[in-house]
Amino acid sequence: MKRKFIQLTFFIFQNPFIHNFVAGRPYAGPLKTVCVPGLHCYSCPAMAFSCPLGTIQYVIKYASAIPYLAIGTLMSVAAVFGSASCAYFCPFGLIQESFYGISPWKKKIRIRKGVRHLKWGFLLIFVLLMPLLDLAQGFCAYICPSGMLTAGIPILSVNSEYFSSMDITFYWKLFFLIAVIFYVMYERRAFCRYICPLGLMLGLANRFSFYKIKIEKNRCKGCDVCVSFCPMGLEPRKEINTLDCIKCGDCVDSCPTKFNALSRGFNAKRN
């Protein structure tokens, strides 16, 4: 409940310009210079800040430069929180969890071991290689469901002048968005598990970031109650603070009080 409140607060904090939906134009003020660690399209009319993934691709493709701002932001956030920002700050994480919450066909599924490495492909090919080769802003152009949901659909619904430019790319992204929405209603946070390059980049610092989940192995009885609560489908007993862990702390909350084997925070003992 506390995490949902923080997610919602950040969602509202990042989207103060709701009135821009009427004109179908994004906010253009100085806050757009700031990158925030979450998958949320900077073309979303309500969005106040910039998306680090979009910024990385844009600076590489159009300026052929190293995107210091976005990388610096991600490194700073990763050092402090690791991928906990996926659990607490990411708007698309909240959107996925909301769809899963209302879903009539949700299942508790463990992360698929081989498929979890797909994220590397999306990062290397779509975020880095395609802009580097000057082909396209690959992830934004062909994959990002957040862009389609929060920018594409709202902007096109009020700006008919864009209709003439709609082609197969648009229909592909629309299809992909619908597929992602349906799939996250079945498998919790499936986009984060298998696709999101942002979570992957933040997760690289999970082992040593200041914010940690801690397990006291002598207290853990292996009841595996936490397994069914993990949004990423991990086995917290073995996989906390790994690349796929988003440090949401749902395992900490679910641990039976008589064991109390898990804890979280900045001062959790490093193991």
Place this chain on the structure above:
Amino acid sequence: MSDKKFVYASILLFAGIFLIFLSLNHDVDSHGTKETFLVRTNGSVVCQSCIGLSDANFFYNFKKLFSGEKEDKN
């Protein structure tokens, strides 16, 4: 071990902050365009890629890449 992890996290944090400061003064082209200006400008307009409209010329770009054809960005 724990001290080592603290050091890694501290180095990463300071390197990240350094890069953010660097981006404030970093020129991305010969005209002196600052990276922050580029990021702000890009975020302030409707990104064609994001809304699914651009890169219809992807195949053209792909062909260009392997044909050795060059285009002056400036």
